[in-house]
Amino acid sequence: MARLTIRNICKSFGSGFAVNDVSLDVENGELVCLLGPSGSGKSTLLRMIGGFERPSAGEILIDGRDITHLPPERRPTGMVFQSHALWTHWTVFDNIAFGLKLRRLPRADIREKVEQALAMVGLADYGQRMTTQLSGGQQQRVALARSLVLEPKILLLDEPFASLDQHLRERLRDEVKDIQSRLGITTLFVTHGQDEALALADRIVVMRDGVMEQVAPPDVIYRAPQTEFVAGFIGSMNFLRADVEDGVARHDDLTLPLPIADGPVILGIRPEAMSLTPSERPRAGKVHRLIDFGTHKLIDIDLTDGTRIKCMAGPDARAPRGLRVELGVSAFHAFRDGRQVYQTTSDLEATERSMSHA
Known part of the structure; x- marks a missing residue:
């Protein structure tokens, strides 16, 4: 096992x-997942740790040893x-x-270590096959075994399952997590898939x-995103523009108690934190599809201001297209200037319903 320390790392390209x-x-x-959209810098950061990119500034240390300027082959890292x-x-x-x-x-010794690595990734009888005879998933297992056989202190995985189909990707990520836990190897995993990060990581960056x-x-x-970007990137989040006045956030289809300073605010509400009740109001939200x-x-749900939101319901729920509905909310976040300024996990549904026509 090993400890990785990254200090003030920068990588510039031009200006x-x-x-x-x-x-x-x-x-x-x-096991830490680096998560973000394309161009967020996650793969560049991983490549700097592996020695395949040279930092413009900063330090990279493994167990206190500065490896910032070592070539890849001299680093105690394995990259897939x-x-x-x-x-x-x-x-x-x-x-x-x-x-x-x-x-x-x-x-x-080589034969023993290779056979152990093959067994570890579930390919014990595949040693004499050509790599062209393997499926995509099997090839990725070989790439993983090639890194693990060198017994690296740090394992680096750069979107290793991105080219695989959904079912195979889920199976392989479970296998990688099992292997990583069994070996106790410090691991950084780059992905742009939120589900992958949520399933694998001890922590997410x-x-x-x-x-x-x-x-x-x-x-x-x-549950506690610090920024509007994180709230929208992890899971599904409904965003509504509202105005706060005297401790109340008002939207055409929703009113919520919000004890912050007056002014515009972005409300963030998870689909599972919303509920629906039929409404006779002619300007209430309307079911678009189920x-x-x-x-x-x-x-x-199509709201009166043109916003479309999502509400999660049980498997037996019925909501015909065109049905007018009132919105209930059990938990929400509030953002200003991209930063979270308020969050609640308390049950506000009863309060909201009592205020909905205020």
Whole structure:
């Protein structure tokens, strides 16, 4: 196991920054996901840790040792790329054994370590196959085994499942989590998939435009987003523009108690925190469509200001298209200038209903 320390790392390209003043500590055995949209700097940060990009400023330390300027082959890191990067004219065994051969290990030791690595990733009988004979998922397992066989202190994974189908991606991420937990290896995992990050991470680093927006465990990221960007990027979030006056936030279709200073505000409400009741008001929200996911239903509602929001309901819910509805809210967030200024997890539905016609 190892501890990774990143101090004020920057990477500039011309006049702009791909990564700008990022500092992060990753503890022994921790799995941290770098999450963000394309261009957020997450892969550039990972490549700097692996030695494939040179930082413009800052330091990278592993167990207190400065590795900032070491080449990749001299770092105690193993990197798995999205593209697999396997040699197609070699067998699976030879691909995995390559790094061990460079270290001039005895043949018997190489064979033992490669066989152990193959067994670890579920490919015990695949050593003599050519990589071109493998499926995409099997090739990614070989790439993972090739990194793990070198026993790195830090494992780096750069969107390794992005090219795979949904079911295979879910199965492989579960396998990677099991292997990582069993080995206790410190791991950084780059992804733009929120579901992947929520399923894998001990902590999530949400990145945007080269900076860290928030660093926290998955449940905190989801339930207590610090910024409007994080709230919208993790999970599904409804955003409504409202005006606060005398401790009350007012929208054409919704009124909520909000003890902050008067002025405009953005309300953030999760679909599962909303409920619907039929309404006879001619200007109430109107059901646009209902999507059945089996375990639950998602109802699209068109509000009077043109906003479309989503409400989660049980599997037996009924909401015909065109039905007028009133909105109930059990929890919400409030944002100003992109930052969260208020959050509640208390049940406000009864209060909201009593205020809805105020």
